[in-house]
Amino acid sequence: MKKTMVGIAAFATAGALVLAGCSSSDNETTAGPTEPGASAEGQNITLWVMGGDTPDALREYLTTEYAAATGGTLTIEQQDWGDALSKLTTALPDSENTPDVTEIGNTWSPTFTTVGAFSDISDMYAELGGDSLLKSFVDVGVVDGKNYALPYYFGSRYNFYRKDIYEAAGVSVPTTLQEFSDVTKQLTSADMSGFYLGGSDWRNGISWIFANGGELAVQGDDGAWVSTLSDANSIKGLTMLQDLYTNSSHAPVGEFDSTPWVNINDNESTGKPEAATIIAPGWAHWSIGDPGENEAGDPINTWNDEKNGAFVLPGVDGGVAPVFAGGSNIAISAASPNQEGARELMKIIFSPEYQQMLGENGLGPANLDYADALGDDQFAEALRTSAASSKLTPAAPGWAAVEGSGLLEEFFGKVNAGGDIAALAAEYDEKISALLNG
Amino acid sequence: MSVATDREPAATLAPRRKRRSPMPYWLLIPAIAILVIGTGYPTVWQLTNSFREYGLRQQFGTPAPWVWFENYTTLLTDGQFWAVVLRSLIFCAVTAAMTLVIGLGIALLMTAVGRTVRLMLQISMLLAWAMPVVASMTVWTWLFDRRRGVVNYVLDKIPGVDMYRFNWLAEPFTFFMVASIIVIWMSVPFVAFSLYAGLTQVPEEVLEAADLDGATGGQRLRLIIVPIIRPVMSIVLLLQIIWDLRVFTQITILQDAGSSATEFDLLGTYIFKLGTGSQHFGMAAAASVVVLIITIIVSGGYVWRIMKEDSK
Numbered sequence: 217m218k219k220t221m222v223g224i225a226a227f228a229t230a231g232a233l234v235l236a237g238c239s240s241s242d243n244e245t246t247a248g249p250t251e252p253g254a255s256a257e258g259q260n261i262t263l264w265v266m267g268g269d270t271p272d273a274l275r276e277y278l279t280t281e282y283a284a285a286t287g288g289t290l291t292i293e294q295q296d297w298g299d300a301l302s303k304l305t306t307a308l309p310d311s312e313n314t315p316d317v318t319e320i321g322n323t324w325s326p327t328f329t330t331v332g333a334f335s336d337i338s339d340m341y342a343e344l345g346g347d348s349l350l351k352s353f354v355d356v357g358v359v360d361g362k363n364y365a366l367p368y369y370f371g372s373r374y375n376f377y378r379k380d381i382y383e384a385a386g387v388s389v390p391t392t393l394q395e396f397s398d399v400t401k402q403l404t405s406a407d408m409s410g411f412y413l414g415g416s417d418w419r420n421g422i423s424w425i426f427a428n429g430g431e432l433a434v435q436g437d438d439g440a441w442v443s444t445l446s447d448a449n450s451i452k453g454l455t456m457l458q459d460l461y462t463n464s465s466h467a468p469v470g471e472f473d474s475t476p477w478v479n480i481n482d483n484e485s486t487g488k489p490e491a492a493t494i495i496a497p498g499w500a501h502w503s504i505g506d507p508g509e510n511e512a513g514d515p516i517n518t519w520n521d522e523k524n525g526a527f528v529l530p531g532v533d534g535g536v537a538p539v540f541a542g543g544s545n546i547a548i549s550a551a552s553p554n555q556e557g558a559r560e561l562m563k564i565i566f567s568p569e570y571q572q573m574l575g576e577n578g579l580g581p582a583n584l585d586y587a588d589a590l591g592d593d594q595f596a597e598a599l600r601t602s603a604a605s606s607k608l609t610p611a612a613p614g615w616a617a618v619e620g621s622g623l624l625e626e627f628f629g630k631v632n633a634g635g636d637i638a639a640l641a642a643e644y645d646e647k648i649s650a651l652l653n654g
Numbered sequence: 655m656s657v658a659t660d661r662e663p664a665a666t667l668a669p670r671r672k673r674r675s676p677m678p679y680w681l682l683i684p685a686i687a688i689l690v691i692g693t694g695y696p697t698v699w700q701l702t703n704s705f706r707e708y709g710l711r712q713q714f715g716t717p718a719p720w721v722w723f724e725n726y727t728t729l730l731t732d733g734q735f736w737a738v739v740l741r742s743l744i745f746c747a748v749t750a751a752m753t754l755v756i757g758l759g760i761a762l763l764m765t766a767v768g769r770t771v772r773l774m775l776q777i778s779m780l781l782a783w784a785m786p787v788v789a790s791m792t793v794w795t796w797l798f799d800r801r802r803g804v805v806n807y808v809l810d811k812i813p814g815v816d817m818y819r820f821n822w823l824a825e826p827f828t829f830f831m832v833a834s835i836i837v838i839w840m841s842v843p844f845v846a847f848s849l850y851a852g853l854t855q856v857p858e859e860v861l862e863a864a865d866l867d868g869a870t871g872g873q874r875l876r877l878i879i880v881p882i883i884r885p886v887m888s889i890v891l892l893l894q895i896i897w898d899l900r901v902f903t904q905i906t907i908l909q910d911a912g913s914s915a916t917e918f919d920l921l922g923t924y925i926f927k928l929g930t931g932s933q934h935f936g937m938a939a940a941a942s943v944v945v946l947i948i949t950i951i952v953s954g955g956y957v958w959r960i961m962k963e964d965s966k
Binding site: 301302305306308309327331332333416468469470472485616617620621622625626629630651654 | 709710711713714715716800802821823824912913914915916918927930931932933934
């Protein structure tokens with residue numbers, strides 16, 4: 217009897233455990249359009265920010281201003297980039313648990329706007345900055361001519377290099393993409409990468425496709441999106457990337473968007489860096505420099521102009537290569553019962569004061585009229601130059617699924633492992649196209 | 655067989671139908687209620703949605719159309735899915751078997767050593783067992799780190815062995831070897847404790863008699879000890895098979911440290927990528943149902959045997 221029970225219990229447990237892996241809550245989208253004349257007065261709302269990119273001073277400003285404007289409380293909750301996609305998927309449709317306003321990865325905007333996760337804010341567009349807002353980010357938040365998500369901040373990627381190592385090798389900063397490959401190859405030794413690039417790091421890898429005139433996906437006349445890794449220009453870029461990775465990077469094939477700056481700083485055990493060049497978002501400069509300690513005794517790195525430098529990834533024929541346009545969008549959840557309060561918060565975020573503060577903190581302000589707030593040091597310069605020709609991932613409705621599936625990491629990893637580019641491109645075109653249209 | 659004799663009274667009482675109190679059934683209600691709510695609801699959701707097209711649009715309120723077996727056909731005709739299934743089964747078999755062998759070894763060791771040593775063994779195993787997965791996984795990924803990992807450092811010291819910056823997580827074979835070592839490390843304590851408890855039930859006299867008859871250590875283990883503790887071993891092995899088939903956390907964390915390509919997926923991570931990652935909730939539900947069926951097939955015969963043994 218007892219054994220039978222154990223058997224049954226084990227069986228039931230098996231079922232429970234296997235199934236537990238994949239449940240998701242049912243839901244109904246309840247919140248209808250806001251009633252006209254509803255007031256933001258006293259509405260308590262929640263804002264989700266992604267990662268630690270929004271500094272504390274800015275968070276305090278928002279909370280204070282929101283309380284002053286409405287008398288309500290603004291709660292700011294920080295989500296990890298890593299599981300943000302799944303959290304948004306489950307929370308946004310649920311009016312009980314949805315954030316009222318949320319930051320989202322700019323590349324996820326098409327997906328969520330297409331399924332109707334956000335409120336139409338076209339009527340506020342002009343008031344919030346209109347044509348002064350960063351256009352490529354505005355575009356990914358538009359469906360049928362209506363604005364659902366607007367830019368929050370931008371920051372694009374550029375290169376950091378070790379001046380001392382470049383000088384010792386007698387090379388100068390490359391001015392074309394081919395020269396970049398040659399220089400970093402020359403700098404590569406058994407224990408140092410000329411250019412440390414993770415094999416599966418597609419967010420940086422796509423710059424080579426873009427620079428060669430390729431695209432990740434295009435929209436056909438029938439409106440359907442098709443993956444275009446097999447396009448001749450994309451292949452040209454991938455070939456260049458494979459060659460660069462093979463000759464200049466010791467990073468593992470499986471490494472993806474990681475923390476490359478640890479490799480350009482002097483390693484505490486060897487006293488040498490692992491890399492002469494890296495590519496990273498602009499704010500990485502806070503983590504680059506000579507190792508030392510702060511007042512609290514924690515290890516920090518301090519930028520040293522003698523040793524550290526920054527340059528923008530050069531294009532195929534000189535100039536600037538189109539790099540991945542990093543950054544975020546911001547939108548009001550359609551399921552939020554506090555539409556008025558949420559709109560009030562949007563006004564505060566797009567106010568001149570807040571835009572100015574974004575720039576002063578090194579985040580590219582959504583409203584380009586305030587881009588000067590970034591200052592004029594070398595980082596601001598590099599950010600502005602790289603952002604000017606930066607490029608977003610395709611505005612396809614299924615793009616978030618493509619990112620979530622891990623197919624791009626897999627594809628770039630296999631290319632950089634020395635795989636047959638044409639065959640791989642064809643294989644992954646098929647897999648990605650299947651997801652692109654949502 | 656003291657394990658079996660404990661149950662004799664219960665077994666003989668039942669057929670007599672004497673003064674049957676409804677109390678046991680009342681006591682079962684909370685357990686059943688938890689099972690129905692905790693397992694029943696997701697199971698029903700899972701089954702229903704495996705027959706529907708359920709993506710992000712449906713998550714945001716669009717009605718989910720019935721596609722009946724379309725999800726299943728897509729899945730079952732996908733070579734990649736079968737590759738993951740096969741990989742998971744092999745991983746599960748190897749890991750569960752190794753866990754049982756090592757666990758039995760440690761259990762036997764515990765009966766053989768003195769009190770102090772046994773206590774030390776027990777404490778260290780309890781610590782390993784009680785360690786939160788994420789914490790121990792962090793340590794494990796550091797141990798196998800290609801640049802500064804202790805494993806590479808030590809192996810590299812052996813003359814003639816070149817393990818300088820060897821990347822354990824770059825190839826599926828070494829990746830799953832590491833994963834298997836970690837899972838075994840985490841499961842051995844439970845198996846060792848359970849089997850040790852079983853071993854204390856082996857009568858001293860029988861072993862002594864065998865000894866006098868000239869049985870070797872191996873013969874005693876094979877012909878006396880193992881048959882006596884077989885019921886415990888069966889249950890423990892069954893649990894290991896189920897656990898190792900659904901292993902998820904360890905694989906995900908290793909993928910974060912290594913590569914997340916499909917070649918490194920087991921069923922758990924595959925379903926996660928399909929559902930949460932690619933937002934194909936319907937497909938993921940279908941995959942989970944298939945895994946449930948596989949689990950039933952793999953463990954079903956086993957449960958059947960345990961039940962039959964019980965009714966003897």
